[in-house]
Amino acid sequence: MAMTINKLEIENVKRIKAVKVEPSATGLTIIGGNNNQGKTSVLDSIAWALGGNKYRPSKATREGSMVPPTLKITMSNGLIVERKGKNASLKVIDPNGQKGGQQLLDSFVEELAINLPKFMDGTPKEKADVLLEIIGVGPQLAELEIKEKELYNQRHAIGVIADQKEKFAKEMTYYSDAPKELVSISELIQKQQTILAKNGENAQKRQNVATIQQNHDFKKSEVERLEQQLQQAKSQLEQLTNDLAIAQTDAMDLHDESTAEIEASIADIDEINRKVRANFDKDKAEEDAKQQREQYTELTAQIEDVRKAKRDLLTNADLPLEGLSVDDGKLLYLGQEWDNISGSQQLMVATAIVRKLKPDCGFVLIDKLEQMDNITLEQFGQWLEQEGLQAIATRVSTGEECAILIEDGYSVVNEAHTQPAAQPSTWKF
Ligand SMILES: Nc1ncnc2c1ncn2[C@@H]1O[C@H](COP(=O)(O)OP(=O)(O)OP(=O)(O)O)[C@@H](O)[C@H]1O
Numbered sequence: 001m002a003m004t005i006n007k008l009e010i011e012n013v014k015r016i017k018a019v020k021v022e023p024s025a026t027g028l029t030i031i032g033g034n035n036n037q038g039k040t041s042v043l044d045s046i047a048w049a050l051g052g053n054k055y056r057p058s059k060a061t062r063e064g065s066m067v068p069p070t071l072k073i074t075m076s077n078g079l080i081v082e083r084k085g086k087n088a089s090l091k092v093i094d095p096n097g098q099k100g101g102q103q104l105l106d107s108f109v110e111e112l113a114i115n116l117p118k119f120m121d122g123t124p125k126e127k128a129d130v131l132l133e134i135i136g137v138g139p140q141l142a143e144l145e146i147k148e149k150e151l152y153n154q155r156h157a158i159g160v161i162a163d164q165k166e167k168f169a170k171e172m173t174y175y176s177d178a179p180k181e182l183v184s185i186s187e188l189i190q191k192q193q194t195i196l197a198k199n200g201e202n203a204q205k206r207q208n209v210a211t212i213q214q215n216h217d218f219k220k221s222e223v224e225r226l227e228q229q230l231q232q233a234k235s236q237l238e239q240l241t242n243d244l245a246i247a248q249t250d251a252m253d254l255h256d257e258s259t260a261e262i263e264a265s266i267a268d269i270d271e272i273n274r275k276v277r278a279n280f281d282k283d284k285a286e287e288d289a290k291q292q293r294e295q296y297t298e299l300t301a302q303i304e305d306v307r308k309a310k311r312d313l314l315t316n317a318d319l320p321l322e323g324l325s326v327d328d329g330k331l332l333y334l335g336q337e338w339d340n341i342s343g344s345q346q347l348m349v350a351t352a353i354v355r356k357l358k359p360d361c362g363f364v365l366i367d368k369l370e371q372m373d374n375i376t377l378e379q380f381g382q383w384l385e386q387e388g389l390q391a392i393a394t395r396v397s398t399g400e401e402c403a404i405l406i407e408d409g410y411s412v413v414n415e416a417h418t419q420p421a422a423q424p425s426t427w428k429f
């Protein structure tokens with residue numbers, strides 16, 4: 001059962017002389033009055049009474065008072081919290097008459113409920129952390145955000161390299177006239193060797209001619225010298241003449257093939273291969289850049305997945321208020337960052353969030369409710385009632401919306417106060 005405040009009795013704290021308030025069990029109780037009358041002092045007193053000495057005002061005792069401050073708060077379950085005496089020492093008595101202390105108060109008092117400005121003035125990250133604490137997805141979201149950041153940084157680094165590689169590849173020369181593969185020199189050398197071998201054979205044949213010629217001459221002289229063997233030599237000569245004729249004919253058709261073209265090709269090969277290697281390098285550089293770009297695209301998809309997981313996490317969470325979300329560690333309401341939502345909306349959002357922090361704490365203190373116009377006030381009050389939440393608020397006003405007026409440190413029940421007709425809230429909470 002959430003604890004609310006049934007009754008407040010305060011004397012001689014700060015600007016207060018004597019104040020007694022019995023707030024509505026749920027909904028909005030507005031403490032009105034003109035400036036400097038002691039409205040905020042009432043909230044400061046509650047914070048001190050319930051929040052402990054760290055909320056003790058720097059000048060707690062009312063100036064001019066001959067007696068020390070006294071505070072008495074009666075909670076909805078009958079628990080009584082008192083501060084009185086010279087040291088304003090704390091006394092907590094539970095409904096069974098058992099004594100307690102600050103620890104007991106801390107068990108049901110939500111610190112932000114008595115110190116809403118602490119939430120309101122927090123950094124965007126602190127606000128988001130409070131919300132995440134409530135919906136219990138903080139660690140998962142933090143993990144996803146770390147993962148997202150890692151992937152993002154990784155993608156950024158890869159993107160920079162991809163750009164560099166693409167630029168590098170683009171600047172490299174490409175020879176469109178060069179063959180696709182490196183040219184092999186061995187084939188040409190083989191060709192050359194075949195030709196040289198054939199040429200060798202030709203030389204041999206030429207040599208043959210010379211030899212036969214020699215023999216012929218020799219035989220001819222032998223014929224002269226050996227007339228007696230003329231007959232025999234003549235026939236030999238005849239034979240040799242024939243041979244000679246054949247060999248001469250053979251030799252006549254011979255022609256040497258040129259290796260000049262091949263030599264030129266060999267010389268060209270170095271240049272061709274230089275171009276082929278350059279093309280290899282460019283192809284490789286382009287492939288490299290392509291792979292880098294593919295990796296970049298893959299990381300983009302992964303980042304999108306993580307972002308979706310984050311959205312899903314919050315979409316499925318039980319949020320204190322429809323329209324709340326967290327992005328990049330910042331609290332958003334209806335997609336807007338804190339400094340972009342109106343003052344009255346800030347108060348509503350803060351109240352809704354603080355409400356969920358400690359379910360046992362059924363009240364919240366709100367200073368400076370002038371932020372809200374009368375229509376918003378009424379809707380806010382209805383929503384508080386629906387939530388079973390008690391809000392004690394101050395407002396610079398002496399209008400009918402105020403249940404209590406503070407005048408010169410004294411509380412006065414506002415006779416003109418009208419309770420708004422109970423009707424279902426149309427507020428989009
Ligand atoms: N111990 C004290 N004794 C007497 N007066 C004090 C003491 N502490 C603060 N004050 C005075 O109380 C006044 C402020 O009181 P408080 O903040 O409660 O007024 P308020 O009604 O909330 O005013 P506002 O409408 O401007 O917010 C100031 O003038 C301040 O000097």
Ligand SMILES: [Mg+2]
Nearest residue numbers: 039040041394
């Ligand atoms: Mg004030």
